[in-house]
Each structure stands twice: as structure tokens, then as C-alpha cells.
Amino acid sequence: MSSVGFTGSLPRLEHTGRVTQLRVALSEWTKLRSVRSTRWSLLIAVLLTIGFPLLFAAVTSSHWGSMSPHERADRHPLDIALAGVNVSQLAIAVLGVLVITAEYSTGMIRASFIAVPKRLPVLWAKVGVYALVSFVLSLPSVIVAFFASQAILAKHDILQISFTHGGVARAVIGGAVYLMLVGIFAMALGAIVRNTAGGIALFAGIFFVIPPLLNVLPTSWNNAISPWLPDSAGRAVFSLTTGAHQLHPLPGVLLFIGYCAAAIAIAAVLLVRRDT
Amino acid sequence: MIEAKGLTKDYGSKRAVDGLTFSVQPGIVTGFLGPNGSGKSTTMRLILGLDRPTAGDVQVNARHYRSHPAPLHEVGALLEARSVHTGRSAYNHLLALAQTHGISRRRVEELIDLVGLHDVARKRAGQFSLGMGQRLGIATALLGDPATVMLDEPVNGLDPEGIHWMRNLLKQLAAEGRTVFVSSHLMSEMALTADHLIVIGRGRLIADTSVEDFVRRASKNVVRVRSPQATQLRDALLGPEVSVTEVEPGVIEVTGLTAAQIGDTAADHSLRLHELTPQQASLEEAFMELTRDDIEFRASIGEAQEVAA
Numbered sequence: 001m002s003s004v005g006f007t008g009s010l011p012r013l014e015h016t017g018r019v020t021q022l023r024v025a026l027s028e029w030t031k032l033r034s035v036r037s038t039r040w041s042l043l044i045a046v047l048l049t050i051g052f053p054l055l056f057a058a059v060t061s062s063h064w065g066s067m068s069p070h071e072r073a074d075r076h077p078l079d080i081a082l083a084g085v086n087v088s089q090l091a092i093a094v095l096g097v098l099v100i101t102a103e104y105s106t107g108m109i110r111a112s113f114i115a116v117p118k119r120l121p122v123l124w125a126k127v128g129v130y131a132l133v134s135f136v137l138s139l140p141s142v143i144v145a146f147f148a149s150q151a152i153l154a155k156h157d158i159l160q161i162s163f164t165h166g167g168v169a170r171a172v173i174g175g176a177v178y179l180m181l182v183g184i185f186a187m188a189l190g191a192i193v194r195n196t197a198g199g200i201a202l203f204a205g206i207f208f209v210i211p212p213l214l215n216v217l218p219t220s221w222n223n224a225i226s227p228w229l230p231d232s233a234g235r236a237v238f239s240l241t242t243g244a245h246q247l248h249p250l251p252g253v254l255l256f257i258g259y260c261a262a263a264i265a266i267a268a269v270l271l272v273r274r275d276t
Numbered sequence: 277m278i279e280a281k282g283l284t285k286d287y288g289s290k291r292a293v294d295g296l297t298f299s300v301q302p303g304i305v306t307g308f309l310g311p312n313g314s315g316k317s318t319t320m321r322l323i324l325g326l327d328r329p330t331a332g333d334v335q336v337n338a339r340h341y342r343s344h345p346a347p348l349h350e351v352g353a354l355l356e357a358r359s360v361h362t363g364r365s366a367y368n369h370l371l372a373l374a375q376t377h378g379i380s381r382r383r384v385e386e387l388i389d390l391v392g393l394h395d396v397a398r399k400r401a402g403q404f405s406l407g408m409g410q411r412l413g414i415a416t417a418l419l420g421d422p423a424t425v426m427l428d429e430p431v432n433g434l435d436p437e438g439i440h441w442m443r444n445l446l447k448q449l450a451a452e453g454r455t456v457f458v459s460s461h462l463m464s465e466m467a468l469t470a471d472h473l474i475v476i477g478r479g480r481l482i483a484d485t486s487v488e489d490f491v492r493r494a495s496k497n498v499v500r501v502r503s504p505q506a507t508q509l510r511d512a513l514l515g516p517e518v519s520v521t522e523v524e525p526g527v528i529e530v531t532g533l534t535a536a537q538i539g540d541t542a543a544d545h546s547l548r549l550h551e552l553t554p555q556q557a558s559l560e561e562a563f564m565e566l567t568r569d570d571i572e573f574r575a576s577i578g579e580a581q582e583v584a585a
Contacts, residue, residue: 010449011386013421017378018345027375034368035361108361110326111416114353115376117325117342275327
């Protein structure tokens with residue numbers, strides 16, 4: 001590209017605006033939509049959220065005749081409809097971590113903080129924009145997953161469940177809320193460790209490693225601790241029934257929001273204090 | 277206008293910037309000169325609030341950079357370290373930064389044209405060559421029509437045409453009344469563009485002077501002396517303001533004395549002289565002379581000390 005030359009002189013800027021939270025949010029939206037990893041991660045999250053329920057519904061429907069009564073009793077249509085949430089949360093979490101840590105690994109964070117030296121507006125904008133985007137994509141995904149899996153299971157009356165049935169709408173919408181909160185939580189972890197691998201490892205540790213580890217504790221301890229973990233508390237919002245050792249949906253989701261808020265608060269304090 | 281007062285920054289036990297006090301005036305190009313690792317980049321990061329000073333203070337246009345309502349309008353900065361997401365196009369990179377200040381898409385397009393990136397503006401910045409990356413950095417710096425332009429080693433990676441353009445741009449920006457603060461480790465580059473020089477070494481201020489003065493000081497008394505008794509002569513000449521370097525056996529260069537003073541001293545000690553020639557030191561030599569402590573420091577503990585990177 002040596003033929004590309006410099007031309008002209010710097011034109012004056014006709015009007016200078018100050019930095020506002022809304023402008024920073026628009027900037028973060030531009031950043032989010034303009035890299036490939038975003039589009040891929042979000043596409044994968046949507047496909048997993050819808051795809052797994054369709055797959056499970058199809059398998060359940062085709063094997064229904066050969067299932068034992070016990071097995072049949074174990075199949076819950078809402079579990080099938082929301083099976084994808086368990087998988088797509090990983091895509092949402094990885095992207096959440098990446099939205100922050102990629103700025104550190106590429107050095108973009110310096111440009112971001114030179115433009116917005118107060119820094120916190122960048123964090124709020126990232127969290128707000130990503131929360132909005134992940135919810136706006138997750139909500140239709142879980143609703144499509146619910147109705148599509150129900151359609152596939154249409155010939156099995158016992159697997160039919162009404163959206164207006166008590167708690168069903170809450171659980172389905174809760175699936176989208178859960179994904180959004182997972183994204184926020186992962187983003188905060190990314191901001192705290194400022195490193196992609198570290199952020200993803202920390203998330204995986206908290207969500208996928210610690211819960212099964214608790215199984216080696218005495219059952220009474222496990223039962224006492226497990227419900228309060230972020231993962232278990234968050235899941236309560238998309239569970240139709242509340243197990244003996246699980247929080248109810250509302251306290252569960254409130255606790256998970258609390259975890260997210262605490263993680264964001266730590267990230268905010270570090271963001272302002274640390275050198276970049 | 278940039279004003280630093282006692283600016284100090286420690287990274288662990290290493291002092292990267294040590295009590296810098298200087299001011300950078302509008303309307304001229306101020307060169308910020310120092311060897312690699314002398315604290316130039318750290319100073320610039322402190323000015324921008326990316327790092328916090330351990331002690332001291334620095335303000336831009338009478339305020340901390342952080343407290344300006346439209347920071348990009350105050351300072352346009354190009355850092356030496358890359359500051360671009362490799363997966364984003366040049367256009368979207370500039371657009372995202374412009375949007376924080378409500379700067380229009382038209383302005384973004386104008387700057388892309390200005391730095392000659394029109395044909396590659398939609399390509400991912402990760403595919404850019406060093407020179408293209410540098411142009412994108414310059415476009416970023418000029419986005420907000422800043423009152424102060426601060427560039428860290430801006431000609432790095434530019435082809436001769438780009439270097440020429442950069443020199444003219446810096447002069448033009450200064451002529452428009454802006455504060456222009458440009459770092460370099462190359463004295464020759466600064467001599468061509470700068471009006472004023474701030475020289476640092478090992479994080480400390482070494483000189484704060486006009487380029488004219490610096491050139492005058494550079495051509496101060498360096499005298500080449502050839503003598504079969506060079507060692508004795510050296511001992512006779514050495515004093516608090518005098519330095520002597522041995523160029524080759526029997527040949528020394530003396531700084532701080534005139535040829536006449538050296539000749540008289542030789543006569544007083546009955547030492548024979550075969551040559552006595554006043555020299556004009558080049559700017560580069562003068563710069564190296566000024567920063568010699570820093571060079572020695574680096575040579576003794578290796579090149580890996582660049583905390584500023």
C-alpha cells in the first residue's frame with residue numbers, strides 16, 4: 001500500500017460535543033456490532049437456545065412409544081423448551097468476557113479511555129448495551145424454542161403445557177433474563193481480570209466447576225451451600241418447580257442480580273484505580 | 277498547553293518518571309526527546325490520565341485531562357503502543373470514538389481521506405501494515421480537532437513521503453495556534469520539525485531549551501587533540517567542567533575547554549601536541565552526550581528495562 005499518500009490539511013470541526021452517557025452507549029453499540037466475534041457468538045447463542053429444544057423434542061417424540069412410564073414421567077416439556085439456555089449461556093458468557101478483555105489484549109482500551117477518561121461511562125455503556133442486546137435476542141429465542149418444541153410434541157397430550165399456565169410464562173421469560181444476567185456477570189469478571197483466558201476460566205470455575213465439586217461435601221453442607229451459588233440462584237428464575245434445595249424464583253433471581261451488581265461494583269472500583 | 281509539576285511515576289521499585297517539571301507552549305512544535313526507555317511514553321500516559329502519577333501533577337489546558345467535558349477536543353493523542361481492536365475496520369474504529377463526542381460520520385470520512393486510508397477503511401485494522409496503523413492513529417488523534425496534539429514517535433513506520441507529510445502537518449498544526457508535543461528518540465528528526473526541546477533521560481529532565489540554543493550548545497568546544505603524551509595531557513586537562521574521551525590511542529576529544537586553553541595547559545606541562553582542532557559536534561552527538569548517563573545505564577543492565585512499553 002505504499003502508493004497510498006497523505007493529502008490535504010486538517011479540516012476544522014464545525015461543532016464539538018461533550019461526552020455524555022448516551023453517546024458512549026452509542027459508541028459501545030458501534031463497537032459491539034462491528035467485530036465478527038459478536039455476530040458469531042450471538043448467532044451461536046440463538047441457534048443453541050432454539051436448536052437444542054427442537055432436537056430434544058424430536059428425540060422425545062420419536063422415542064415416546066419405547067419409553068418406560070418412569071422415563072416418561074421424568075420428561076418435562078418446560079425442561080425441553082429451555083434446555084438450550086444451559087448451553088447457550090456459555091456463548092453469552094464468553095462474548096461477555098471478550099467484549100471487555102479484547103479491548104485490553106488489542107490495546108483498544110487506551111483509545112477508549114483517552115476518549116472517555118472518566119472511564120466509568122464506558123463500563124456502564126458496555127454493560128447496558130450488552131445486556132440489552134443479549135436480552136433482545138434471547139427473549140424471542142426462548143419463546144420460539146417453547147412454541148416450536150410444543151408443536152413437535154403436539155401428539156403427546158401429556159407433554160402439552162400452556163404458556164398461560166401458572167409460572168410457565170415466567171420461566172420462559174426467565175430463561176432470557178438468566179442469559180442476560182450471565183452476560184453481565186461474565187462481563188464483570190472480564191473487567192476484573194482483564195484477560196480473556198482468565199475471564200473465561202473464572203466464569204467456568206464459578207458456573208461449571210464449583211457446583212459439582214460441592215457434591216463431595218457432606219450432603220447437608222452441599223444442600224445448605226448450593227442454593228446460594230450464582231449458578232443455582234440464577235437458574236431458579238427459569239425453573240417451573242422449586243426443588244427442596246433451591247431458592248424460589250424471585251429470591252433466586254434477586255440474589256443472582258446481587259452477585260452481578262457486586263461483581264460490577266468490584267470491576268468499577270478497579271477500573272477507576274488501575275493504570276491502563 | 278501542558279504543564280507538569282514534579283511529575284513522578286514508579287512501577288514497582290523502578291522509577292520511570294522522576295520529578296518532571298515542564299510546560300509545553302501553544303503555537304510551536306515541542307520535541308520530547310530521550311532514548312528508548314527514558315520515560316517519554318509514560319509521561320504521555322500520565323498526561324492522558326491512563327496512568328496515575330505516584331507524585332506530582334500534570335494538567336492540560338488548565339485542567340486535569342480527566343475533568344474536561346470534551347477530552348478529544350482538548351488533546352489528540354497517538355500512543356506508541358497500538359490502540360486499535362484488530363478485528364474492527366478503520367472506519368468503525370474512528371466512528372466509535374467519534375460517537376463518544378457526537379462527532380459526525382462526515383468528519384470520520386474526512387479524516388480517513390486526509391490520512392490516505394480511503395481504500396482500506398473497511399478492512400480490519402489487524403491487516404494493516406505498520407505505516408497504515410500509524411496513519412489510522414493520526415486520524416484518531418485529529419478526530420476531535422484538538423487544541424493540543426500529542427504524538428508518541430509519529431514517524432515510526434512511515435515511508436519517506438509520509439514522514440514529509442507528518443513534518444508539514446506538525447508545523448501547520450502549530451501555526452494554527454495548537455500545542456504540538458511530539459516525542460522522538462531521533463535528534464535529527466526533531467531538529468527538522470521542533471522549535472523547542474524537552475530532553476529527558478532516565479525519567480529526569482535533562483534540558484528544556486529552544487532548538488536554537490540546543491544547536492548552539494551542541495557546537496560548544498569540542499577539541500580534537502593528537503599527542504604522543506595523550507594520557508598525561510588528559511590528566512592535566514581534567515576538571516569539574518571538562519570531559520575528555522579517548523577516540524583512539526594518542527587522540528582525545530576535549531569538551532569544556534577552548535583550543536587556546538588546551539594549548540596553554542600543554543605548554544605549562546611541557547607536553548607535545550601534534551594536532552589541535554576545534555570540532556563541531558553533530559546534533560545527534562550532542563544529544564547522545566546529554567543522555568549519556570541513560571545510555572550507560574541501559575548498557576549495564578540490558579535492554580529489557582522498558583517499563584513504558
